[in-house]
Amino acid sequence: MAVMSQPEWKPSACILCACNCGIEVQVEDGIIVRVKGDKAHPASKGYACEKAQRLPYYQRNPRLLAPMRRRPDGGYEEVGWDTAIREVAAGLARVRDEHGGSSIFYYGGGGQGNHLGGAYSGALRHALGVRFSSNALAQEKTGEFWVDAHLFGHMAHTAPDFERAEVAVFVGKNPWMAHGFPHARPTLKAIAADPDRALVVIDPRRSETAAMADFHLQVAPGKDAFLLAALLAILVQEDLVDHAFLESRTENAEAVLAAVRDVDVDDHCRRAGVDAELARAAARRIGAAASVSILEDLGIQQAPHSTLSSYLEKLLWALTGNFARPGCTSLHTSFSPGGLIGRSRESRRRTPVTGERVIGGMFPAAAIPDAVLSDDPARFRAAIVESSNPVHSLPDSPRMREAMAALEFSVVIDITMTETAACASYVLPAPTQFEKHECTFFNLEFPNNYFHLRHPVLPAPDGPLIEAELHRRLVRELGALTDEDVAGLREAADAGLDAYAAAFGARMAERPHLMGLATVVLYETLGPALPGGAAAAAALWGSAQLCAATYPDSIRAAGFDGEGTALGNALFEAALGNPRGITFSVDDHDASWRWIAQHRPSGRLDLAIPELLDELGALPGEPDVADPDFPLVLSAGERRSGSAMTLMRDPEWRKRDAEGALRMSPADAASLGLADGDRATVVTARGRRTAAVEVSDMMRAGHVSLPNGYGLDFNGTVTGIAPNELTSGDRRDPVAGTPWHKTVPARVEPAR
Ligand SMILES: Nc1nc2c(c(=O)[nH]1)N[C@H]1C(S)=C(S)[C@@H](COP(=O)(O)OP(=O)(O)OC[C@H]3O[C@@H](n4cnc5c(=O)[nH]c(N)nc54)[C@H](O)[C@@H]3O)O[C@H]1N2
Ligand SMILES: Nc1nc2c(c(=O)[nH]1)N[C@H]1C(S)=C(S)[C@@H](COP(=O)(O)OP(=O)(O)OC[C@H]3O[C@@H](n4cnc5c(=O)[nH]c(N)nc54)[C@H](O)[C@@H]3O)O[C@H]1N2
Ligand code: SF4
Ligand SMILES: [Mo]
Secondary structure, three states, rough: OOOOOOOOOOEEEEOOOOOOOOEEEEEEEEHHHEEEEOOOOOOOOOOOOOOHHHHHHHHHHOOOOOEEEEEOOOOOEEOHHHHHHHHHHHHHHHHHHHOOOOHHHEEHHHHHHOOOOOOOOOOOOOHOOOOOOOOOHHOOOOOHHHHHHHHHOOOOOOOOOOOOOOEEEOOOOHHHHHHOOOOHHHHHHHHHHHHOEEEEEEOOOOOOHHHHHOOEEEOOOOHHHHHHHHHHHHHHHOOOOHHHHHHHEEOHHHHHHHHHHHHOOHHHHHHOOHHHHHHHHHHHHHHHOOEEEEEOOOHHHHHOHHHHHHHHHHHHHEEEEEEOOOOOOOHHHHHOOOOOOOOOOOOOOOOOOOOOOOEOOOOOHHHHHHHHHOOOOOOOOEEEEEEOOOHHHHOOOOHHHHHHOOOOOOEEEEEEOOOOOOOOOOOEEOOOOOOEEEEEEEOOOOOOOEEEEEEEOOOOOOOOOOOOHHHHHHHHHHHOHHHHOOOOOOHHOOHHHHHHHHHHHHHHHHHHHHHHHHHHHHHOOOHHHOOOOOOOHHHHHHHHHHHHOOOOHHHHHHOOOOOOOHHHHHHHHHHHHOEEEEEEEEEEOOOHHHHHHHHOOOOOOOOHHHHHHHHHHHHHHOOOOOOOOOOOOEEEEEEEOOOOOOOOOOHHHHOOOOOOOOEEOOHHHHHHHOOOOEEEEEEOOEEEEEEEEEOOOOOOOOEEEEEEOOOOEEEEEEEEOOOHHHHOOEEEOOOOOOOOOHEEEEEEEOOO
């Protein structure tokens, strides 16, 4: 017999973190057997971390193959699609008719599960008059977005440039484990190995990244605002600020300088638990560098003063002029302006019931249970959840389950029976990200930016429906879209994209109410004309047009020709024709200034945010409260090599740390009489859970940690601790509502 030939390598992507690396997979007997980085991907160029190797476990999650309807006894029964669509549409319509569209909330739509499907949910939301939507970003990044919106005059997003930065600063971020910027590990190694460059890490834990650092500022958990204020004060007091930059490129710098000039550095460092001389040395290194890039993440975004800390982090690069130059922070383009990230405006709306800010159109996620479990007539009464697992990922899982139970109607769209699905009235199954056309919407890079339309690498099983089709059917069932609305558009699509663009534009002008249903209109009319069964890619035509209208010069610089809709068509065709991804925009370092000038007449950064400067000024008066019942700080949800949100349910995917150990310092272990491998119970105001102890030099005394993404049900068995059984939603940021998962007051008791 001839030597068996290897199955072909098929291009796809890993979206387990925001890097969205290009990968290649080999499929045997319907199973993904091998995964490697795709050298032909324009951004990742072959890079992929070990987590991508575990993606076969995602594909092997227990699957839902038919819609599920909850029975009165709490169990589920399979129903046919016609029944499911009819009853889900009727259930949602009933709540809307009785209480209005604002009583239905939408959660999810894409993140680490999939990206493209959520684009179609906009049409369903429009058909129902849904006013409040949210997703995981509203429990991590909204405070940062709000600060950026102020600095830049619009809700822009920034990209660091660690590959070229002389000094790299990570604030509450562990890129060795969590990645979050391209080629993270080789880049960290290169910086650490170069005596002319420096790595500064602010983390209470000696994380894998901190262990490589030149300056590890081992801050007391939750005290970053004190430390960041001290670093800024050192820069101002020692005159290490970039006066020319402040003079020519910013407004209201004086208010900021005045606010930080008087900060008592020694006292703030003491409160932050960091040696003041080490802080001074780090600030001097930042002040002296030719280029500095800074990245913040959950360590400050899910801790007290989170929005203030984001602001102070940004002032570090702003006061030192490390912006819009090689090696520094820049703004970047987006393939989906107005999508998940990159909404252009801050919403002026407030949440019902609690009256909190809705930032970037996103309802503060931690406030969802409050908005359900209330007598307020404006409360939420129904939910649509898509590719997200809020019962597991929002603070206070017990209360979130209570909220789900209190809803009059709920529907979950997922590939598997999640903790959230198990609370819903209906569950609608979708194929996995490898069984359909998918894409990467985390286009976060600069000066080149990338987009990847992923082609299916496996056939979808019978039963599940792609999200586009599912939303289309619901929209049709609701009667929001008629045959007359779309008449002739299908034929126009067959005549080519130019003809389609003209016909689509004319129809929208004639019937403006269709704009809100645009993605489903595209799917129904342009979708069938797309090659290779790529109907689900139709919504991307809209993204490509919006992208071309927003960044025409950047797109032309990437090699696309045309004006207006022709440029958008060229971009769309390139995306369709390149299953390994495209470079869709190329910019120079002045681009950030041009984008700022589009939103702010002065063309400058506005540095002063009065509300946050007030919060900064009040720091010294903040009492250090210690609750004797809960003397430790629990970081609930650390990224380890065995965390991947709730994307892989079979615990076997973790080769080590299968249960997710409770990490604690040798000092705490000694005082509690615990040794490595002993079992201990973590107790918080919300709950108690038991785990094995890992005594670790990584931990600071008083700080204990549990990993994220554990505690999942797999065929009836739960392995490890679901972190949000221990957290509470009322501990959240006053500006953005981001919950303080990283600093949960806790105690640990030896378990027998
Ligand atoms: N392996 C893996 N990688 C992932 C993910 C995953 O599930 N698994 N998820 C992805 C997602 S969705 C995200 S948002 C990112 C998150 O990426 P990161 O934010 O980097 O991940 P975390 O480990 O949650 O938190 C980062 C660090 O914050 C530190 N920290 C805890 N408390 C404090 C504090 O009070 N102050 C400071 N300064 N630091 C503190 C922790 O010790 C930790 O090292 O990771 C992405 N990458
Ligand atoms: N305590 C604590 N809580 C946290 C965090 C923490 O550090 N600590 N981190 C927070 C952060 S940063 C994040 S990003 C969130 C993440 O929280 P979520 O977004 O709620 O969680 P995921 O597990 O990413 O949910 C993805 C869902 O998509 C489903 N899915 C996978 N593929 C598809 C598909 O193709 N179609 C559909 N429709 N569904 C699909 C998966 O089965 C899964 O249910 O968690 C947050 N929660
Ligand atoms: S860096 Fe992120 S996107 Fe790339 S392979 Fe690792 S987890 Fe996947
Ligand atoms: Mo996240």
